[in-house]
Amino acid sequence: MIVIVLMKQVPNTSEVRIDPKTGNLIREGVESIINPEDRHALEAALQIKDSTDCRVIVLSMGPPQAAEILCEALAMGADQAILLTDKAFAGADTWATSTTLGMAIKRIGDFDLILAGRQAVDGDTAQIGPQVAELLGIPQLTYASKLEVQEGKVIVERTLEGSCERIESPTPVLVTCLAALNTPRYPTVAGMLDATSDRAAIELWNAADIGAKAYEVGLLGSLTQVVKTFTPKEARNTRFLEGSPAEIAVQLLDAFREKEIRLGE
């Protein structure tokens, strides 16, 4: 069985801070990590490998630095790592990203299962999984919180708003994974040494390698364009209420009464 895992390197968004003067993202010193849900996707693949004859291929599109996460994936137990890296890929929206990943998967050839995270924490789009599945003409099962692989099919439990669905699909199929799916293993020290000592283990593919024209991928191949970014700021006039707790309470009720809101009615 061949399982392909889609993995993205992302900044640790809980550490991302805004420069209060410029309003820009401060990226320096922000650690880069494997997108959290992609780690669960990889773990799911490795668990399949634990119990059956299975080859796990990890695939990422990103700058050369993204090789770091693939090293980690190899150290956790992946068999093959491919990094799609090329200036032409830069600035891609989800349309162009899914084109790139899809073309690379076609070049890989046969597979039974593709695992991705539900969403990446930098963009939070959750679009790549379904778009890659559509491009390849295979079914998709999103929001997986349980995954069972059988001969020629998978059964997935999907955790949805107010319901939980058990659904079956023939392979090949693409599944997007939630954190609830499993607890990822740690990379082994030996695995880490192996993976880092031999960077050549990571295959680097560029646009030509996957047969993509420059106008099909990256910014040029994108159908949406970001026209501006800004820091969210709600214009509110903050009024500080002062005094004893009882005085503060009265001030607040009065303030709302002026706005024709009576609390407690």
Next chain:
Amino acid sequence: MAIRFDPDKCNGCGMCSRSCPYQAIEIEDKKARWLENRCTLCGACLESCKFDAISGDIPVRETPDFSDYRGVWVFVEQHDGAFHRSAFELLGCARSLANELGEPVAAVVLGHGVRRRAGELIAYGADQCLVVEDPALAYYQTCTYTHVLDVLIQRHKPAILLVAATHLGRDLAPRVARRARLGLTADCTRLSIIPDEKILLQTRPAFGGNIMASIVTRYSRPQAATVRPGIMKALSADPSRTGDILVEEVNMAECREFTRVLECVMTENSGPDLSAAKIIVAGGRPICSEKGTAVMREFADTIGAQMACTRVVVEEGYLPVECQVGQTGRTVRPEIYFACGISGAIQHKAGMDGSRYIVAINKDPDAPIFEIADFAIVGDLFDILPALTRAVKEQ
């Protein structure tokens, strides 16, 4: 799009070969030669040639003519024939976009036995309702719904397509977008029309809400977006509104559904419906104790408010997950939001900063929550909340 090469001008100097990032140009018999399967048409070689042997028309992206795409579409999510509340919110939003454009709003409903309720969608702002009825559409399945929606888009060519960013919407929209060759913007929190270009400006949070990005779709139609539930305002129903209800025929035999639903279990929604709450009293880390929740509950009950909380409180097990507000919880927009002992992390603010009035109670005068508060109370919530409860009872 092509690279043109004039061999007569080439002296085999090799500059182009060195400039090519893809090793797509070889020098053979003192002439350059392109390897078609490696050339990506990136254009890097154009500038490299000192002898004008290479020319080409490399993409100046033209905006196609989309003048025959008209109207704002809302995909109406339904479960067991009942419309999801997001549909009404989207109709409210679509109405204002359509008014700006001078174009109609259409509600698109897929299901089985849904036609009789379509009038409701007209009352909430649609000019038109497109209904596709089929037993295969009774329960949502990705590939079947994708097929139908794609057929309708090709048939009617709307200018804008809005889908709620629910689990269902986020499963469906990217699949449809890929099939119909559409750009798609995820989880938008603000939509407007750029006046001179008459195109849709789609604004959404990125980097966990740390920045907002405004996005346009210049190269495909319809301009498609998923929209975060709980943000847009539904209009009040106007039963006197009129509109057409059109039943559309779609050939279902053309579509292959791979998946089979084995079972669907409703998970008990133990928490309150925060999205409908007028007043919310939300607590953070300091309410993680019997006493803390009791103090908060007493105040909430006194003013008839719903209780909510930060992720910390859910993780500590003091309130159910349905009460969590924020990026990974609910988005709420009550009239009044009381933030009690909440620091104001960006992930929390993402779910509540659209509240009409925000009252923040915090011991720390520098807590970020005060930046978005209308009323700031620096103090201990164990003093302030009981005082507020008392004041309300006494008034």
